Amino acid sequence: MTNARTGQSVQFSKPGADATAVERSVAQLLGKQLTADSAVQLALLNNKGLQASFAQLGIAEADLVQAGWMSNPSFSFGRMSGAHAVEIERAVMFDILGLLTIPVRSKIEGRRFDLAKLQAASDAVKLAADTRKAYFNAVAAQQTALYSAQVRASAEASAELARRMAQAGNFSKLTQAREQAFYADTTAQLARSRHNATVAREQLLRLMGVWGEHTAIMLPDRLPDLPAAPANGDNAEALAMEQRLDIQLAKGEAAMTASALGLSKATRFINVLEAGYMNTSKSGEPRENGYEIELQLPLFDWGGSRIAKAEGLYMQSVHRTADAAIRARSQVREAYSAYRTSYDLARHYRDEIVPLRKKISDEMLLRYNGMLIGVFELLADARDQVGSVNASIEAQRDYWIAETDLHAAINGTGGAAMQLRAEASAEAPQGH
Structure with a gap:
């Protein structure tokens, strides 16, 4: 889904995976002048926040697998003694209702897993768009800073010429002051543009997930045509x-x-239904075998509130x-x-x-x-x-x-x- 919308693929870093391949790819991309596509590729490959959102896929997949399993049986043991006799009861109970609803629960968890994939793809596509915009902001800010430096150099020459003309008596103090004021304005503008270029560059670095020696990225001098x-x-x-x-x-x-x-x-109406094998043994008497069924009786809660809640959630999603x-x-x-x-x-x-x-x-x-x-x-x-x-x-x-x-x-x-x-x-x- 991400590749179809951005032209770039994503990689899910699983536990125990070899990170050297990712590091080599990052170093190779940073060794050349960045383009908008290579910046997006770096972000999809190296952004740790995106990898954290991908971890939700593993959680949803685990829930999907667990939904296809039957619940573990429960074992109970009881011992009673009195009047020189000992009575022991043993029982193994199985969740019958859980077994019957495995197909439905698996279907629901399967859809939840599909939603997790959609959410992961959505996070990747959003990161790609944010990185692309940050790239263009960084290039434009750098281009503006370079041009501001040229303007300041021109203003400095103009101010110096005005100073010399004033010393020779060919310029009034008012005209010299105006040239000096323009030079001062260009100096302040250059400082602002350089800071803005640093801010835009750092935003791009954060989205690409690089730090240390990798922050020495190479950007083009001007925006694409x-x-x-x-x-x-x-x-x-x-x-x-x-x-x-x-x-x-x-x-x-x-x-x-x-x-x-x-x-x-x-x-x-049937929310808890368990059945299982049980036996009872008493002192001096043969063991008794049988079965036990446990069913929750809908005497007070007839499930109407659960149905109303589910219907409300459905209409909310619609x-x-x-x-x-x-x-x-x-x-x-x-x-x-x-x-x-x-x-x-x-x-x-x-x-x-x-x-x-x-x-x-x-x-x-x-x-x-x-x-x-x-x-x-x-x-x-x-x-x-x-x-x-x-x-x-x-x-x-x-x-x-x-x-x-x-x-x-x-x-x-x-x-x-x-x-x-x-x-x-x-x-x-x-x-x-």
């Missing part, structure tokens, strides 16, 4: 109804509850299934809207805004070469591009995150709601 065209979302809702793991989980819970309701009705389907359809529509909008925005920045800013920069450079403008007008135009470039990086990152959320809304348990932030104007303040 946009695809040539966006995906079509016409059948997204229908695919979600077929493939969403939370819907399959809700359906399985409803079916299991229905089976439990049938068992409750079958054992409404409504939860319907609610899951309604939420899934809404999440798919919302995720596709975010996906398509983020794709259009990223392409708009790539094809319109950034090229237009470059064209303006080229024109300013021509005017500078023709001595029509000064160096500070040229530097001011370069600062005007800062907002556009940062917005373009964020738009490209938002697209890849929206694509991941769309796949999660169709195949997994639903992606997080994504709101596209309004970007600040790319124009520099007056006086810069």
Whole structure:
């Protein structure tokens, strides 16, 4: 189930299994530059929280095996003495009702085991989506930090030039102060962007389950390019109804509850039924053999409360299934809207805004070469591009995150709601 939805397989680390193969795979993946797929593969292979959730499979499997066994018999022994005589009673009792209900109990535990597999696959698919989003956040944060370092270097050169011009008497103190203020702002922005890059990187490392020497991962300098065209979302809702793991989980819970309701009705009046062999021996008399049947009499509790409880649980699971389907359809529509909008925005920045800013920069450079403008007008135009470039990086990152959320809304348990932030104007303040 995980491979069909993520393209990556999972591995269940059982007790006593050889961990060297996993370590070799982790080292091999970390020895190369990370991609989104290799980051997901590392998380599915090495995340300890996911392995802890997989342990629930072993618990459900043990319950399934135990449901197919008959309960252990019980042995009773009694000894009475008096009037120079000793009486001894022995009995072996078997749970007859438990034996008769083994097929039904095995069926219920089998469905519970299937639900455990669905839950394990759901945890794996969610981890894959979280890791993919963390990867794109880390790459974008690193790209922003590298660009902030370039902006700071440019601002430092501008501030130094302004200082020298002021010393020569060619610059006013106000103009020099403005250049120095911009340099101070870029220094603070660089510190923030570097910290944000560290936060995004650590989030990715946590999801991949690596530490120590393995934290020296290699990320690309920039985000992947946009695809040539966006995906079509016409059948997204229908695919979600077929493939969403939370819907399959809700359906399985409803079916299991229905089976439990049938068992409750079958054992409404006979809840405890045991039969067994017994013998009695007395001093000086031959041993007496026989059998004993123990039956709980429904005098006070006729099982109505158990039936009502089972019916309530069944209706609860039915409504939860319907609610899951309604939420899934809404999440798919919302995720596709975010996906398509983020794709259009990223392409708009790539094809319109950034090229237009470059064209303006080229024109300013021509005017500078023709001595029509000064160096500070040229530097001011370069600062005007800062907002556009940062917005373009964020738009490209938002697209890849929206694509991941769309796949999660169709195949997994639903992606997080994504709101596209309004970007600040790319124009520099007056006086810069």
